[in-house]
Amino acid sequence: MDVGQINVQRQNGVALWRQIADRIRASIANGEYDATGMVPPEMVLAAQFGVNRHTVRSALAALAQEGIVRAMQGRGTLIERKERLNFPISQRTRFTEGIGDQARKKEGLLLSSAEEPAPAALASSLRIAEGAPVIRLETLRKADRRPVSRSTNWFPAGRFAGMKEAYEASGSITAAFQALGLSDYWRFSTEITATHADGADLADLQLSPGAIILVARALNVDPDGVPVQYAVSRFPADMVQFTIAN
Amino acid sequence: MDVGQINVQRQNGVALWRQIADRIRASIANGEYDATGMVPPEMVLAAQFGVNRHTVRSALAALAQEGIVRAMQGRGTLIERKERLNFPISQRTRFTEGIGDQARKKEGLLLSSAEEPAPAALASSLRIAEGAPVIRLETLRKADRRPVSRSTNWFPAGRFAGMKEAYEASGSITAAFQALGLSDYWRFSTEITATHADGADLADLQLSPGAIILVARALNVDPDGVPVQYAVSRFPADMVQFTIAN
DNA sequence: TATGGTTGTCTATATTAATAGACATTTGAG
DNA sequence: CTCAAATGTCTATTAATATAGACAACCATA
CATH class of the missing domain: 1.10.10.10 (Winged helix-like DNA-binding domain superfamily/Winged helix DNA-binding domain)
Structure with missing residues (x-):
């Protein structure tokens, strides 16, 4: 050799x-x-x-x-461990379904939540008025008890008032949407960048400093094309990959 | 503040x-x-x-x-400089068009090329026999004289015998395909990961050590769905982002 | 032109990262 | 049992990283 x-x-x-x-x-x-x-x-x-x-x-x-x-x-x-979870990105991107059978146990934890006025950029993405109320959920997702992403999710507060409780009950955005009467939604766009892990990443995702983070900024819309969710998710780069199938 | x-x-x-x-x-x-x-x-x-x-x-x-x-x-x-190029990823992903007017001058340089037998994984992606000859092009792409990606591209040698010369002449994969009689092609799939820059990245992309690299592995197919190119491209993460529009 | 705010340079010291070498401990195989 | 190969531990030294303080040089502006 x-x-x-x-x-x-x-x-x-x-x-x-x-x-x-x-x-x-x-x-x-x-x-x-x-x-x-x-x-x-x-x-x-x-x-x-x-x-x-x-x-x-x-x-x-x-x-x-x-x-x-x-x-x-x-x-x-x-x-001991050798894993790289694959996340398909498509019109029907969903976290839990995306993992599929790559992990047995999937969890979604609510870290914190708040209702706040939408800053300009967010309001533009969600197509609501600047300063209109949005619900922000900070979530942590795990697969087989290992954290695989931390996300900040924004929803228009008027339409999805019970989002916090619905997510807490189910641990799934898809299930929460269904509980609130939205049976289907689509991924409209996804932006992917990469950066070094910050302090919160290290803590929440149990990483060692210097780790690389894949950042996905996603906009989901309902079947009529109305924005329902904007999310920024951070994944440990050595644990995941994204797949875009056309 | x-x-x-x-x-x-x-x-x-x-x-x-x-x-x-x-x-x-x-x-x-x-x-x-x-x-x-x-x-x-x-x-x-x-x-x-x-x-x-x-x-x-x-x-x-x-x-x-x-x-x-x-x-x-x-x-x-x-x-002095503040840039993050956006690369749309879609069925019609093309490097030069994707940059659009985000840069004035776009270049494609051929670093090296070789003809070699396809290893198993590559052969499977390109749907050719293992060991069948493929042409490998190592390329460097620049926007406004700054390197923005380095790629390894594989093409079936039988179908695209003059790929090296065609690319050298045009500095564009799309143009090279056209010169060889393939007028259109589609992006079939893209995988995105991130890692630290290696020595070749640092040299070719003019980065400083510790930089983060976005890695895109892409399969392009002709209008009949036959694979024509498999490419692994490496981008400086602080200079680019990918956008997936559905 | 005087002043405050800013970058440039210098010295000194402590901590961390990396190298070097030696030897102990454990395991598996002959 | 003996030995080779592998990880574990220790000491010592050098180079790089980080802090601390002082002061020079330069710029804009009041």
Whole structure:
């Protein structure tokens, strides 16, 4: 096997151990170590990355902290978890259905809620008057007990007055809409960007600092094309991918 | 104006100055400093982030290196560049058209090319036999002389034998397809993930280490639904966003 | 032209990241 | 049992990161 030197950048604000941890995490997600179910030995990784073994150990310790690997003295470092949830994005995008059977247990938790006047940009998206009341729900979604996204959702307050209670009862936006008389809705548009995790991401999504967040800004409309929800959702980038099928 | 403390993480593999540089870059892209066209004074930023002024200076120096800001002694730090290109993703996704008038000058450069046998996963996507010959083009796309994506493109070698020359001549996949007799094609599917920039990203896209990359894996098909191109494109996350309109 | 606000530069110190080497401990296989 | 291979732990040193303080240089403007 040819073992080319793998490129890492020095002296540039991102510690070597973190760069290496990110690479190994990606390799695990890509199935590169599926043959053995283990990460290569520390000395091998150190040679591949051209760093000291202790630096590799720092990277592996971070991955162990995330629950991705588990080091076993005398044996090697086992891969514990290897997951990347796929979220299809289409006209009928729904979180719970989208996960499908990729996870057994799906949860939606309400972190907080408020009623507030819509700022200009939001009002424009929802096609309501600036300052008109909107209901804001901060939610956390989990799959198999692991947090996979945190979202801020806005709804026109006039039309969906009981949104908070309906979501709390069901843990699902789709179910809440149905409880409030909206049986169907469509995804009108989705914007996707990426950024570094902020403090709230780290806490709510149980990430380690330096993690990457995929941000999806979505507008949902009813069958008549009237906006019913604007949502900003943040996903850990190493756990999910989006698929757009045309 | 209330100036809440902005959260930065210590001792976690990403240097404070880099975290702060990333935040300021994002704030610039979000238009938060449009009123003045300048970044707040170093002392103000230091207070906001809860760090020493020298740490903020390191962050600003990095942004100046990227050409995003320019410090002027006695006056302040001017915002030089503020861009986030929007890429619509749809059935008719095309790079050049997608940018539209967001940039004046659009270029497509061929970095390298090769003909090689298709590995299993690629062959499956392109619906050809494993090991069948494919043409691989490594390309770099620029808008207004700034690199905005680097892509690896695969085409079935039998059908698109002159792809390399056609692309070199036009700098456009769409034009190359037309030159080879394919007048129209559709985007069949797109997968989007995010990761840290690797060494090649840093070099080709002129990024600073720690930058985030949006990765799009796309399959294009001809009007009969036959796959004609599989592409993996990498975009600097702080320069672009994807929009999916349904 | 005097002043306040801003960036530029310098010195010094403490903490963190990375390297280097040595040796202990555990496991699996011969 | 013995040995090779792998992870665990320890000490020491160097380089990078971050803080602290002082003052110079420059700019706009009152």
